[in-house]
Amino acid sequence: MNALHPRPSILLIEPYVGGESKITGVNRIIKLSSNEGAFGPPPAAQAAYAAIAGELHRYPDGNATKLREAIGTRFGLDPAKILCGNGSDELLAYLILAYGGEGTELIMSAHGFVMYDLTGRYAGSTVIKVAEKNLTADVDGILAAVGPRTRIVCLANPNNPTGSLVPSSEVRRLRAGLRDDILLVIDAAYAEYVTEPGFDPGNALVDAGDNTVMTRTFSKIFGLGGVRLGWAYMPASVMDVLGRIRGPFNVNAPAIAAGVAALGEAGWVEKAIAHNLEWRGKLVAALEAAGIKVWPSHGNFILADFTTAERAKAADADLRARGLIVRAMGAYGLGQCLRITVGTGEECTLVAEALTAFMKDG
Numbered sequence: 001m002n003a004l005h006p007r008p009s010i011l012l013i014e015p016y017v018g019g020e021s022k023i024t025g026v027n028r029i030i031k032l033s034s035n036e037g038a039f040g041p042p043p044a045a046q047a048a049y050a051a052i053a054g055e056l057h058r059y060p061d062g063n064a065t066k067l068r069e070a071i072g073t074r075f076g077l078d079p080a081k082i083l084c085g086n087g088s089d090e091l092l093a094y095l096i097l098a099y100g101g102e103g104t105e106l107i108m109s110a111h112g113f114v115m116y117d118l119t120g121r122y123a124g125s126t127v128i129k130v131a132e133k134n135l136t137a138d139v140d141g142i143l144a145a146v147g148p149r150t151r152i153v154c155l156a157n158p159n160n161p162t163g164s165l166v167p168s169s170e171v172r173r174l175r176a177g178l179r180d181d182i183l184l185v186i187d188a189a190y191a192e193y194v195t196e197p198g199f200d201p202g203n204a205l206v207d208a209g210d211n212t213v214m215t216r217t218f219s220k221i222f223g224l225g226g227v228r229l230g231w232a233y234m235p236a237s238v239m240d241v242l243g244r245i246r247g248p249f250n251v252n253a254p255a256i257a258a259g260v261a262a263l264g265e266a267g268w269v270e271k272a273i274a275h276n277l278e279w280r281g282k283l284v285a286a287l288e289a290a291g292i293k294v295w296p297s298h299g300n301f302i303l304a305d306f307t308t309a310e311r312a313k314a315a316d317a318d319l320r321a322r323g324l325i326v327r328a329m330g331a332y333g334l335g336q337c338l339r340i341t342v343g344t345g346e347e348c349t350l351v352a353e354a355l356t357a358f359m360k361d362g
């Protein structure tokens with residue numbers, strides 16, 4: 001028996017399971033399980049990463065000033081309200097630990113991003129999952145779930161893994177219906193992929209008050225998941241709080257260099273958006289033609305619905321036998337579904353062909 005005891009809530013956490021990248025006995029693997037983007041890392045980011053090798057003995061700039069300025073310029077935001085992190089997961093954790101904890105409640109939608117649940121439990125918060133409508137967060141349901149102990153509401157928009165988007169007017173209505181002492185975290189990890197007219201990833205709501213934060217990432221459209229880089233746009237009061245708890249060098253020097261370079265890579269985002277629209281559309285059409293229901297997606301992935309968990313498992317096994325790794329959704333309470341990242345054209349074609357064959361063969 002170990003004499004050490006962590007806080008009891010920690011033992012209720014199921015460790016995060018990431019997308020797999022290996023299948024024993026299969027040489028050529030196509031990894032479509034982590035929404036990493038179809039083009040690899042931007043060439044300018046690779047060059048910047050290599051160029052900083054001779055400086056690795058130096059501590060990074062603890063304020064990531066160049067990066068915050070580059071983000072501010074790119075997205076038209078005040079760098080003073082931007083905080084960078086070791087992935088947006090780190091920033092989400094700071095927020096949830098700082099504003100949640102024992103005796104408080106964190107609200108998320110039923111199929112929202114799983115890190116809110118894991119980190120909420122880590123903080124000791126009670127995590128409340130609100131039923132969705134059509135696999136989309138339900139603003140009225142969330143507002144109805146708010147109680148006196150509620151301190152945080154986390155909304156991924158677009159949401160991973162469902163791909164659903166809550167219209168910006170609805171997000172505004174959500175904010176307006178929440179008490180001022182409730183932090184609204186808008187996780188806009190897939191914001192760049194959204195082509196909906198009038199979509200605001202959260203900028204205006206952050207600016208409009210002092211209780212909304214938007215998180216963003218370099219892991220998806222910018223193809224830098226491996227260096228761990230995210231950022232958040234927040235009011236001064238939240239910046240002050242996170243400034244007290246964050247690691248002084250929480251973003252490493254290669255990540256800063258790669259991030260600045262990625263933002264400077266001409267045409268990168270435009271190319272990725274065009275590719276995503278084209279191939280997400282083709283993938284959806286092919287799967288629907290094969291008789292598979294696909295949930296509408298605003299991200300660089302789709303959620304294929306096989307009606308039953310048995311069917312989804314069989315499809316997953318079939319794909320794996322061909323070296324195609326997608327994401328099983330049991331951890332999200334969507335065992336009947338598989339989440340498939342929009343990869344290269346060839347990868348999309350292969351997964352569509354494999355699933356078409358699977359549906360034909362029973």
Ligand SMILES: *Cc1c(COP(=O)(O)O)cnc(C)c1O
Pocket residue numbers: 086087088089090113156159160187189216217218219220225228229230
């Ligand atoms: C991928 C993802 C993140 C995490 O991004 P990192 O910056 O790599 O930590 C956060 N939220 C959602 C919804 C995601 O899909």
